[in-house]
Amino acid sequence: MSKLFTPLRAGALSLGHRVVMAPLTRMRAEPGDRPSALMREYYTQRAAKGGLIVSEATPISRQGYGYAGAPGIYDDAQIEGWRAVTDAVHAKGAQIVLQLWHVGRQSHPDIQPGGAAPVAPSAIAAEGYGYATHGPVPFSMPRALERHEIPPIIAAFGAGAARAKAAGFDGVEIHGANGYLPDQFLQDGTNRRTDDYGGPIENRARFLLEATQAAIEAFGADRVGVRLSPSGTYGSMSDSNPQATFGYVARQLDALGIAYLHVVEPRIKGTQLIAEAEPVAVRYLRPLFGGTIIAAGGFDGAGAEALLEARDADAVAFGRAFIANPDLPERLRLGLPLNPYDRATFYGGDARGYTDYPFHDRAAA
Numbered sequence: 001m002s003k004l005f006t007p008l009r010a011g012a013l014s015l016g017h018r019v020v021m022a023p024l025t026r027m028r029a030e031p032g033d034r035p036s037a038l039m040r041e042y043y044t045q046r047a048a049k050g051g052l053i054v055s056e057a058t059p060i061s062r063q064g065y066g067y068a069g070a071p072g073i074y075d076d077a078q079i080e081g082w083r084a085v086t087d088a089v090h091a092k093g094a095q096i097v098l099q100l101w102h103v104g105r106q107s108h109p110d111i112q113p114g115g116a117a118p119v120a121p122s123a124i125a126a127e128g129y130g131y132a133t134h135g136p137v138p139f140s141m142p143r144a145l146e147r148h149e150i151p152p153i154i155a156a157f158g159a160g161a162a163r164a165k166a167a168g169f170d171g172v173e174i175h176g177a178n179g180y181l182p183d184q185f186l187q188d189g190t191n192r193r194t195d196d197y198g199g200p201i202e203n204r205a206r207f208l209l210e211a212t213q214a215a216i217e218a219f220g221a222d223r224v225g226v227r228l229s230p231s232g233t234y235g236s237m238s239d240s241n242p243q244a245t246f247g248y249v250a251r252q253l254d255a256l257g258i259a260y261l262h263v264v265e266p267r268i269k270g271t272q273l274i275a276e277a278e279p280v281a282v283r284y285l286r287p288l289f290g291g292t293i294i295a296a297g298g299f300d301g302a303g304a305e306a307l308l309e310a311r312d313a314d315a316v317a318f319g320r321a322f323i324a325n326p327d328l329p330e331r332l333r334l335g336l337p338l339n340p341y342d343r344a345t346f347y348g349g350d351a352r353g354y355t356d357y358p359f360h361d362r363a364a365a
């Protein structure tokens with residue numbers, strides 16, 4: 001008996017099965033960072049009865065950008081395009097939450113408003129590349145945020161959540177993973193602050209918890225999720241004591257009563273599977289967080305089933321498999337073969353590698 005295809009409640013969200021679509025940046029928004037008709041088609045294809053979709057990461061401000069072509073949620077003019085997406089997803093019987101994003105130091109002046117330096121807790125640069133409109137650019141040295149600049153960014157998370165609600169989303173997910181701004185505050189490899197946002201874990205977690213609280217005020221705790229990537233190294237991240245850091249955060253989020261905790265397993269480095277390692281992060285956090293846990297990172301159907309069987313998580317999010325298989329839940333349920341993905345069309349472009357992956361039964365599409 002498959003556990004993947006049993007119903008689940010996550011706060012106010014009620015899922016018909018446990019195959020979640022992971023957040024996936026695809027950079028196909030319209031000018032003005034508005035969701036496009038092509039994006040609506042892509043999400044409509046991947047919506048199926050009882051499913052939960054986490055949207056691509058969506059910046060809460062222009063400063064929050066590291067990838068040109070990502071859709072925004074920082075302007076009321078972006079609500080209408082998102083409304084078309086949520087309406088279409090709901091019409092197919094699925095639910096969708098918006099992932100709220102600020103990249104922090106993972107950016108470059110060519111992507112920032114006014115050509116400014118990206119911002120971060122501390123002036124420490126990451127390795128890697130962002131995407132400007134003219135192509136990839138290496139992450140540059142960030143400027144450390146002044147203490148007084150932090151509350152407006154927290155408020156922008158709240159405003160983004162309020163716009164997401166106005167656009168018909170079923171909830172929001174704080175992007176606290178993969179070395180973006182909340183993660184940069186959280187881990188001590190990137191946070192050398194000496195004010196109340198740096199130093200001991202209670203201070204380093206403040207930014208993430210306040211952003212979460214701001215989203216809760218807009219949406220209610222039972223419609224807010226948080227994504228974390230304990231021990232993930234993407235974005236040049238490190239922490240001297242990840243168990244203490246992420247254990248503390250999991251307990252605090254538990255106390256806030258959020259809808260779910262979304263955990264990216266550290267066996268994934270960026271988008272590459274570095275080892276056939278066991279899922280360890282969910283196993284460690286499970287006793288510390290009483291609510292729903294969604295695991296992500298390198299799962300196939302059998303791996304997901306085994307994880308649920310072991311009770312280490314309640315649902316599993318699939319990334320690359322969902323890019324290439326619009327009908328992934330159906331394929332997993334029926335044990336059908338999966339389409340391979342095309343990495344070259346992941347970030348930016350048109351319908352190719354986006355909305356042209358075949359369904360297993362074209363008539364059903």
Ligand SMILES: Cc1cc2nc3c(=O)[nH]c(=O)nc-3n(C[C@H](O)[C@H](O)[C@H](O)COP(=O)(O)O)c2cc1C
Nearest residue numbers: 022023024025056057271296297298318319320346
């Ligand atoms: C093209 C691409 C874009 C991604 N964009 C995001 C994103 O916007 N937000 C996020 O939290 N993770 C993002 N990820 C990570 C995925 O959500 C997921 O954690 C990762 O792909 C591992 O899962 P998988 O092995 O099922 O692909 C992205 C991954 C890929 C391949």
